[in-house]
Amino acid sequence: MVAVGRRTLLVIAGLATLGAGCDADTDEQSGVDPCVTTIERASRAAEISDQVELLDSALLSCRSFPAYAAQLGRYPGIVGYDELTYVSTRCTTLASDELVSESAVCTDIALPTSTTIAGVPALEYVGQTRDGREVTIDLDDTEFVDGKPTAIVAIVDIAAEDGCPGVEDERDRWLAEVDDPLDGDEASVYAQHAENVLAFMGCDDATP
Numbered sequence: 001m002v003a004v005g006r007r008t009l010l011v012i013a014g015l016a017t018l019g020a021g022c023d024a025d026t027d028e029q030s031g032v033d034p035c036v037t038t039i040e041r042a043s044r045a046a047e048i049s050d051q052v053e054l055l056d057s058a059l060l061s062c063r064s065f066p067a068y069a070a071q072l073g074r075y076p077g078i079v080g081y082d083e084l085t086y087v088s089t090r091c092t093t094l095a096s097d098e099l100v101s102e103s104a105v106c107t108d109i110a111l112p113t114s115t116t117i118a119g120v121p122a123l124e125y126v127g128q129t130r131d132g133r134e135v136t137i138d139l140d141d142t143e144f145v146d147g148k149p150t151a152i153v154a155i156v157d158i159a160a161e162d163g164c165p166g167v168e169d170e171r172d173r174w175l176a177e178v179d180d181p182l183d184g185d186e187a188s189v190y191a192q193h194a195e196n197v198l199a200f201m202g203c204d205d206a207t208p
Contacts, residue, residue: 035062039071043078048201052160056090059100065108077200084109085148089156092145125149127189130178135185142186151190155197164203170194
């Protein structure tokens with residue numbers, strides 16, 4: 001697995017945008033939806049970095065989040081977790097690219113900046129521990145980014161930057177904390193999420 005840095009991914013995404021623009025022109029002239037064709041190509045990509053490049057390009061090609069999510073749904077397991085989590089993570093990672101941050105897909109899922117609006121329920125994330133239990137993580141105890149615990153977002157970023165070794169190290173870091181009487185369940189959720197990402201990436205010996 002080739003490690004791909006955040007800066008490299010931003011450059012790749014920019015180049016992909018240019019390439020996708022040419023493909024989109026061709027697709028539109030032929031009556032084919034570039035959102036459909038770009039995500040279909042991503043589903044066949046042999047390398048994770050190529051797949052990320054194409055899926056980032058589709059953020060610009062698709063006309064809405066539902067359109068993007070519908071195409072991801074045609075290829076179960078393509079991103080390893082739910083469509084909203086994946087898209088919000090990529091929109092956050094590429095937030096410095098105005099084309100991406102202002103795309104229809106990213107603006108569709110943008111969350112309100114205020115968390116103190118009266119009547120709005122507390123932000124929560126329900127995750128699964130390594131032994132299969134569901135645990136609720138809330139904003140009162142954990143820092144969140146776009147509706148998810150920061151650790152969940154970080155694991156996805158580490159996968160893009162450092163590949164399998166980086167995610168394995170992150171998984172092992174959380175595994176070392178699962179016996180903590182206060183935060184063990186939360187650590188277990190993060191360790192399980194890292195294992196899910198490792199399995200999706202096809203990493204060898206993903207389970208310790």
